C-alpha cells in the first residue's frame with residue numbers, strides 16, 4: 207500500500223493513476239487547500255480501481271501515523287505542499303509551515319510507524335540561477351525565493367536523516383516544468399484564480415476565458431528573445447515516480463532531475479498550442495518577471511542510468527493533451 211500525499215492535486219492525480227495502473231494499492235491524503243476530491247473520482251473511474259481518501263493535513267502527525275498503521279503502508283510518495291513563488295514571498299511562514307514543518311511531521315510519523323521508503327517531490331527551483339547548462343544534480347543549490355528554499359531545506363533534512371539512519375530508502379525528484387494532462391482529458395491542472403504558470407494561462411486564452419497572454423520579456427539572450435524552459439509531460443513525470451519507487455529496493459538516498467533535457471521557448475509553446483488547438487493566442491510583450499531566468503533545462507541522464515526513466519512525450523503532445531483537458535473541462539473540476 208502506497209501513501210500518496212497531495213493525492214488530489216495536479217501531479218498527485220497523475221501519479222495516482224500511474225501507481226494504480228502499475229498494480230499498486232493507494233491511499234491518498236490531501237488537505238484540499240488547492241485541489242478537489244473530484245480528481246480522485248475521475249481517477250477511480252479511469253482506472254476502475256478504488257482509492258481510499260483521507261481528508262487530512264500532513265502537519266497532523268497523529269492522523270498520518272494512524273493512516274500508516276491502519277492501511278499497512280509500505281512506502282510514501284510525498285507531493286503535498288504549496289508551490290506559488292510569488293505567494294511564498296509574501297507569506298514565507300505559511301510556506302515553511304506547510305512544506306518544511308509538514309514534511310518533518312510526515313517523516314516523524316513514518317519513523318514511528320517504521321515506514322522508511324519515501325519519494326519526495328522537489329523542484330528544479332532549488333538550483334536558482336543556472337551557472338551552467340544543462341542543469342545536472344551536482345549544480346550548486348542557491349534557491350532565490352522562500353518556496354525554493356523550503357524544497358532545499360527539506361532535501362537537506364532528508365539527507366541528514368539518511369546519514370543518521372541508513373536503513374531509509376529515499377528518492378528526491380527535482381521536477382522541471384510539468385505541463386499537459388492525462389490523454390483521456392479527464393484529469394488535468396485546475397488552477398484556482400489567475401494561473402501563474404504558462405500552459406494553464408495559454409489554455410485559458412485559447413478557450414476565450416482570458417483576452418491575451420502577456421509574455422514576460424522578449425529580450426533574453428535566446429533564439430527568439432523569450433524564456434526557455436524544460437517542459438515535461440505530467441504523465442512522463444508521473445512515471446518517473448513509479449520508476450523511482452521501484453528503485454527503492456535497497457537502502458539509499460538518490461536525488462534525480464525529472465526533465466526532458468530539451469528546452470522550448472515561450473513563443474514556441476504559443477505556436478505549438480495554436481497549431482494543436484486551431485485557436486489563435488493573442489499576446490503582448492511585457493516586462494521581464496522578477497526572478498525569472500533566461501534558460502533552464504535538465505540533464506536527465508542520471509534518472510535514466512539509475513532507475514531507467516526517460517521522458518518520451520513531445521511538446522506537441524503536451525499541448526494537445528493540455529488542450530483536450532481544457533476543452534472538455536472549461537471550468538476545471540467546477541469547484542467541486
Ligand code: UD1
Nearest residue numbers: 291329331402403404407420421422433435472495497498
Ligand atoms: C515557475 C516557478 C518555479 C516552479 C514552477 C512550477 C517562478 C519564478 N518559478 O517556474 O519555481 O517550480 O513554476 O510551478 O515563478 N510566462 C509568460 N507569461 C505568463 C506565464 C509565464 O511569459 O503568463 C513565461 C515565464 O516568464 C517563463 C515561462 O513562461 O519564461 C515559464 O513560466 P512558468 O510556467 O511560470 O514556469 P517557471 O517560471 O519556469
